[in-house]
Amino acid sequence: MKKALYNAPYFMKEAGRVLWQNRLSGIFSFLSTGLILFILAVIVTCWSVGNLLIKTMQDEAEISAYLDQDIGEEQVSGLVETIKGIEGVQDVKLVDREEAYGRMKEILGEEAGVLGLFEENPFEAFIEVRISLGELGKIAERVEGLKGISHVRDNREVLERVQSITIGLKRFGYLIIAAVGISTLVIVSHMIRQGIYNNRVQIGTLRLLGAPESFIGFPFVLAGLLLTLAGGLLASFVIVFLINRAYSAMSGSLPFIPLPAKSQLVTGLVLFVSSVSILLGVLGSLFGMRSTK
């Protein structure tokens, strides 16, 4: 450890020299690594948002039971109590016409003016039933069968669609991760092989002087690490910029899509991309060094 610290400035200088010797291919490697890691960051962001969306929808699993036209107030109260008694039901609430109108107004936000086109409140009262997700089908069937209920609406279809998109995205993500890994390893190992070839006389001399392989190889590992870390930082910078833009755009027009806390998402992403870039840099360099032996 002491030896490594004593040699740290030397290793840094040598790594800089390796990168400088191959500066043109270094720049291309940096840009392509940055692009590859950026694609990875986009996939991870989509995973993160998709997972939160599913979780939110699962937490908010509910059915809306719409009432018959000619039903009286007393009958409605009876229905609410009956539904409360069904197993798996967590909460039951009667949403009257005014509240239904108010909710839609809130969802539409700036576009709420469109509701003014109606002469009367177009929304019907309904019973909102919060349930455990696993019981959704059974409860929906029982509620629909109750006297005074005209029809039931649930978010099962939407939930299933989001779930299938997320599964697809996850599979695609695994492919991307494999592609990111392989391409970065190839790029970095090629760069390191080139560096080793350019410094073969120096390496031969150090070996004759008795330098251990770790001493000879460390600057090359460091060069690979710096290259991918720089690519990772570039990717992080771009994705953070785009997340900031997306959050300000979506918070106004698409308020019903749940988004993870921005600071948490950004910190997690930067840490993830940096760690992956460091890992790939070290592995790529070791792979490049091994292939020259």
Next chain:
Amino acid sequence: MIEAKGVSLRYPDGTLALKGIDLEIGTGELVYITGPSGSGKTSLLKLLMGVEYPTSGSLKVMGQPIAKGQEGNIRRLRKRIGPVFQEFRLIQGRTALENVMMGMRFLGLPYRQAKENAQSALARLGLEHKALSMVENLSWGEAQRIAIARAVARKPRLIMADEPTGNLDHDNALIILDLLTSFRDTNITVIITTHATHLIGRQEHATFIRMDGGSISVERRGKAYEKSLV
């Protein structure tokens, strides 16, 4: 210091470079290995540095067997040797001081001590004023002295120089040989390969190993032999 018994070296292409060599070199001995090109001088030196391994016989350098399977120990052995090469093998783009220090970076010496060793080696070779010069700007004579400084700054017990005067003019060659032979006074064993026999003929206390077709004949002059068997 060095013990060879029946050492032969055959290269993969079938060339027999060394034939059953028996040799003993002691501490503080000055040894010249001479002979025409292709006589096996460099092959012998490669064996002594552990770059090649004997195909038969046994060889020990400072007690370390030179054989396949001993790579890690041979690497450590090289830390105690000061090698000097015909083509200098200085690392371009670095100063003379950086080159001399390069040979000590992995020896575990504190930075200050390594720097002091490097500076005093440069001073001994009369190159302290060139410490911060880039090696590509030095003359060949100066470059070879830097290479010697790199070898001796490590405080080795054994210096091995392969044709150290091969690329130098007559005057510089004499300076380099004088420098190398002077290290014997500090009880360092010095082995020099050279085909420039006219430059070494004046040596009175030295061992001469003459190589011819892979065989050797040893002549010890003056106090060389007595001094060597310490």
